[in-house]
Amino acid sequence: xxxxxxxxxxxxxxxxxxxxxxxxxxxxxxxxxxxxxxxxxxxxxxxxxxxxxxxxxxxxxxxxxxxxxxxxxxxxxxxxxxxxxxxxxxxxxxxxxxxxxxxxxxxxxxxxxxxxxxxxxxxxxxxxxxxxxxxxxxxxxxxxxxxxxxxxxxxxxxxxxxxxxxxxxxxxxxxxxxxxxxxxxxxxxxxxxxxxxxxxxxxxxxxxxxxxxxxxxxxxxxxxxxxxxxxxxxxxxxxxxxxxxxxxxxxxxxxxxxxxxxxxxxxxxxxxxxxxxxxxxxxxxxxxxx
Amino acid sequence: xxxxxxxxxxxxxxxxxxxxxxxxxxxxxxxxxxxxxxxxxxxxxxxxxxxxxxxxxxxxxxxxxxxxxxxxxxxxxxxxxxxxxxxxxxxxxxxxxxxxxxxxxxxxxxxxxxxxxxxxxxxxxxxxxxxxxxxxxxxxxxxxxxxxxxxxxxxxxxxxxxxxxxxxxxxxxxxxxxxxxxxxxxxxxxxxxxxxxxxxxxxxxxxxxxxxxxxxxxxxxxxxxxxxxxxxxxxxxxxxxxxxxxxxxxxxxxxxxxxxxxxxxxxxxxxxxxxxxxxxxxxxxxxxxx
Numbered sequence: 210x211x212x213x214x215x216x217x218x219x220x221x222x223x224x225x226x227x228x229x230x231x232x233x234x235x236x237x238x239x240x241x242x243x244x245x246x247x248x249x250x251x252x253x254x255x256x257x258x259x260x261x262x263x264x265x266x267x268x269x270x271x272x273x274x275x276x277x278x279x280x281x282x283x284x285x286x287x288x289x290x291x292x293x294x295x296x297x298x299x300x301x302x303x304x305x306x307x308x309x310x311x312x313x314x315x316x317x318x319x320x321x322x323x324x325x326x327x328x329x330x331x332x333x334x335x336x337x338x339x340x341x342x343x344x345x346x347x348x349x350x351x352x353x354x355x356x357x358x359x360x361x362x363x364x365x366x367x368x369x370x371x372x373x374x375x376x377x378x379x380x381x382x383x384x385x386x387x388x389x390x391x392x393x394x395x396x397x398x399x400x401x402x403x404x405x406x407x408x409x410x411x412x413x414x415x416x417x418x419x420x421x422x423x424x425x426x427x428x429x430x431x432x433x434x435x436x437x438x439x440x441x442x443x444x445x446x447x448x449x450x451x452x453x454x455x456x457x458x459x460x461x462x463x464x465x466x467x468x469x470x471x472x473x474x475x476x477x478x479x480x481x482x483x484x485x486x487x488x489x490x491x492x493x494x495x496x497x498x499x
Numbered sequence: 500x501x502x503x504x505x506x507x508x509x510x511x512x513x514x515x516x517x518x519x520x521x522x523x524x525x526x527x528x529x530x531x532x533x534x535x536x537x538x539x540x541x542x543x544x545x546x547x548x549x550x551x552x553x554x555x556x557x558x559x560x561x562x563x564x565x566x567x568x569x570x571x572x573x574x575x576x577x578x579x580x581x582x583x584x585x586x587x588x589x590x591x592x593x594x595x596x597x598x599x600x601x602x603x604x605x606x607x608x609x610x611x612x613x614x615x616x617x618x619x620x621x622x623x624x625x626x627x628x629x630x631x632x633x634x635x636x637x638x639x640x641x642x643x644x645x646x647x648x649x650x651x652x653x654x655x656x657x658x659x660x661x662x663x664x665x666x667x668x669x670x671x672x673x674x675x676x677x678x679x680x681x682x683x684x685x686x687x688x689x690x691x692x693x694x695x696x697x698x699x700x701x702x703x704x705x706x707x708x709x710x711x712x713x714x715x716x717x718x719x720x721x722x723x724x725x726x727x728x729x730x731x732x733x734x735x736x737x738x739x740x741x742x743x744x745x746x747x748x749x750x751x752x753x754x755x756x757x758x759x760x761x762x763x764x765x766x767x768x769x770x771x772x773x774x775x776x777x778x779x780x781x782x783x784x785x786x787x788x789x
Contacts, residue, residue, distance in 0.1 A: 214691045222702050226743065292645075318689020325688070328645070329623040336621035336628065346687075355582075355618070359688050363653045363725050397636075398615070398649050398723045399608020401504045402716040412512050423713035426692040433688045435653050437727075453516065 211427040212305075212484035216314035218275030218282060225273050225344035234273065234281035241265055242274065242284040242319050247291050248300055249316045255307035257316060272322050272345030274315070284319040286341070290327030292432050305484060313484075317430035322346075324432050325359045333357065360433055365405045366393035367439045368490050369418055371446050376466055376494065377414065378478065379458040389459070389469075390481040391490055396437070406439050414458045415449025418442060424493055427486040436486045440494070467495055501717040502595075502774035506604035508565030508572060515563050515634035524563065524571035531555055532564070532574040532609050537581050538590055539606045545597035547606060562612050562635030564605070574609045576631070580617030582722050595774060603774075607720035612636075614722050615649045623647065650723055655695045656683035657729045658780050659708055661736050666756050666784065667704065668768065669748040679749070679759075680771040681780055686727070696729050704748045705739025708732060714783055717776040726776045730784070757785055 224230045243250025243258035250258040262283060265271060269285040276282070308316060322345060329348060332339050337352035348357040368391050369377040378389035394409030396402060403421040410418050418441035427436045448458050461469070461477060469476040470491055481487035514520045533540025533548035540548040552573060555561060559575040566572070598606060612635060619638060622629050627642035638647040658681050659667040668679035684699030686692055693711040700708050708731035717726045738748050751759070751767060759766040760781055771777035 211691065213689070214694060216689050216694075220687070220698060223741070223743070314689065318687075321688035331621060331623050331626035333619040333621050333623045333647070336626040338626065357623070358652075358685070360650060361653055361686055361688050362648075363651055395648070396651055396725055397510070397608075398611035398651050399503070399506050399604065399718050399720065400725075401501065401718060402725070402727070404504060404506075408510060428689050428691060430689065435686055435690075435692070437692070451513070453513070 210310060211425065211486060211489055212310065213314050213317040213428050213430060215310060216318050217311050218277055218315060218318070220275040221273075224276075225346055231273060231344050235262060235271075235283075237261075239281045239283055240277070241271075242282065242316075244284060244287060244319075244323070246287050246289065247320055247324055248298075249304050249308065249312075249320075251304060251307060255309070257308065257312045270326060270341045270345070272319070272326065272341070274319050274322070277315075282315075284323050286323045286326040286345075288327065290324040290432070292324070292328060317428060321428070321430040321433035322359055324430075328432075329357060361428075361435050362433060363396040363402070363405075363437055364393050364429070364434045365396050365402055365409060365437050365439055366391045366486060366490070367406045367410055367418070367421070367441050368424075368494055369410055369414070369416060369441050369443050370494070371443050371460060373446075375446070375460040375462055376491075377416065377443065377448075377458060377460055379413065380456045382454070382456050384456065385479070387479045388481070389457075389461075389478040390485065390487040391438075392455075392458070393436075393487075402437055402439065406441055410441065413451050413454045415447065415451075416443045416445065419444070424490055425486060427489070429486075438486045438490045440490070463495070466491060470495065500600060501715065501776060501779055502600065503604050503607040503718050503720060505600060506608050507601050508567055508605060508608070510565040511563075514566075515636055521563060521634050525552060525561075525573075527551075529571045529573055530567070531561075532572065532606075534574060534577060534609075534613070536577050536579065537610055537614055538588075539594050539598065539602075541594060541597060545599070547598065547602045560616060560631045560635070562609070562616065562631070564609050564612070567605075572605075574613050576613045576616040576635075578617065580614040580722070582614070582618060607718060611718070611720040611723035612649055614720075618722075619647060651718075651725050652723060653686040653692070653695075653727055654683050654719070654724045655686050655692055655699060655727050655729055656681045656776060656780070657696045657700055657708070657711070657731055658714075658784055659700055659704070659706060659731050659733050660784070661733050661750060663736075665736070665750040665752055666781075667706065667733065667738075667748060667750055669703065670746045672744070672746050674746065675769070677769045678771070679747075679751075679768040680775065680777040681728075682745075682748070683726075683777075692727055692729065696731055700731065703741050703744045705737065705741075706733045706735065709734070714780055715776060717779070719776070728776045728780045730780070753785070756781060760785065
């Protein structure tokens with residue numbers, strides 16, 4: 210199971226779409242996810258902490274996350290969101306390492322949602338203030354009538370394999386020295402996944418790919434990506450690096466990739482984060498052809 | 500090739516990210532896509548019409564679509580967008596049928612983009628007016644500094660196959676009598692594609708699926724979806740219809756599906772639109788197991 214997948218909540222669309230049913234869930238059985246800004250509140254055992262709805266600020270907007278074994282779960286929208294594309298927050302990394310997979314998935318879904326609300330309090334169509342609706346799965350503008358929905362931004366992330374068996378990986382701008390991962394970019398309006406893969410790889414590396422295939426997907430809550438993991442082949446290994454997008458791009462042999470993924474001393478690169486789909490893709494690739 | 504795929508434009512990210520390079524493209528070689536609101540301007544042969552930048556309204560925001568064989572292509576943001584989830588516009592259907600696949604793909608990409616601008620002139624974070632940036636691939640708020648990017652909303656659309664070989668299809672609310680297609684829904688924050696498929700199918704039909712696999716993808720510019728076509732298996736065929744989401748859901752035999760896709764008289768249902776990925780998925784399914 211990929212990190213952030215496997216959220217145990219039943220999103221209970223029939224409840225969130227029904228104001229009366231939703232109001233009925235906001236009783237003494239309801240639980241409020243403990244958040245410090247966007248950081249998870251955790252107990253000493255590393256589990257997510259829960260409070261009661263009464264612990265929310267009086268004017269807080271509440272998002273209905275879903276039912277956990279029948280118990281209604283909510284989260285309060287924090288004052289501020291955080292759309293930083295990269296997670297430079299050590300406290301967050303520590304929390305991600307400590308949480309169980311199930312808690313991490315629940316936290317990720319909640320974080321994406323409340324962060325979106327915190328950064329979308331106004332109507333993009335007319336500039337008026339909007340109000341939370343449908344248990345937090347919508348915002349409505351009472352001025353122009355526009356409805357707004359939480360964003361999920363599809364990102365294609367691709368393992369490019371040369372026909373000679375080597376793998377292309379890249380180091381992003383600002384990443385630590387030695388850290389390499391799969392090339393990634395947002396799928397843009399007017400593109401299929403496969404077209405997005407081909408454009409991004411060409412832009413960043415100058416390499417043309419063919420035979421793009423889908424491998425796996427993962428939600429990534431920083432702030433709210435849908436990571437779409439792909440594989441593609443390249444015939445030509447000549448790299449033309451786009452220094453505006455990437456710090457380094459290089460080809461690695463199977464043995465070099467295996468050494469890095471095992472964390473061997475002297476490996477040619479540092480493996481991607483365990484929680485990232487890039488690690489899953491590379492392990493899949495090592496298993497598949499190895 | 501799926502409809503709306505295969506746009507021939509080079510999006511030329513190195514140009515749109517560079518204000519000087521972009522300005523240099525706005526000369527006499529530049530072409531402006533003819534649009535009537537969001538409808539395509541077409542010549543008598545059914546091809547997209549192009550004008551010069553001078554034909555844009557003096558205060559129009561211009562989006563850089565990319566390079567067509569080296570020629571810079573732009574579109575002007577119309578006064579009004581259109582976020583109607585379904586296309587009830589006969590003129591649009593006629594245009595879609597008349598345009599060549601390459602022109603349709605270009606039109607779709609342009610439509611998604613200019614429609615997004617028309618409906619996102621204000622900052623969702625603070626309510627201030629925003630300005631077009633990066634050739635139309637971004638909007639900036641000068642008040643709070645927020646950056647906004649065109650949306651691409653991932654939608655999972657799924658062929659559910661019973662282990663006995665029948666296919667589940669549904670008729671959406673407001674669709675013509677007899678028209679059936681694959682079940683679809685937005686992938687939400689905190690979900691993988693596979694989890695989104697399972698939730699949507701369960702919500703709409705009451706049927707649990709397993710073994711979700713990816714088949715194909717397609718951009719769908721009404722207003723800006725990324726359609727992610729999947730296949731899944733079901734063991735239990737008992738349908739519990741959600742009447743808030745669907746008008747009908749039913750199982751069809753292979754012969755019934757084949758008859759409908761051939762447009763036979765007396766077929767049990769009307770096939771989905773040719774341009775929709777649902778048609779592609781069903782044809783793929785008929786070929787695969789047939």
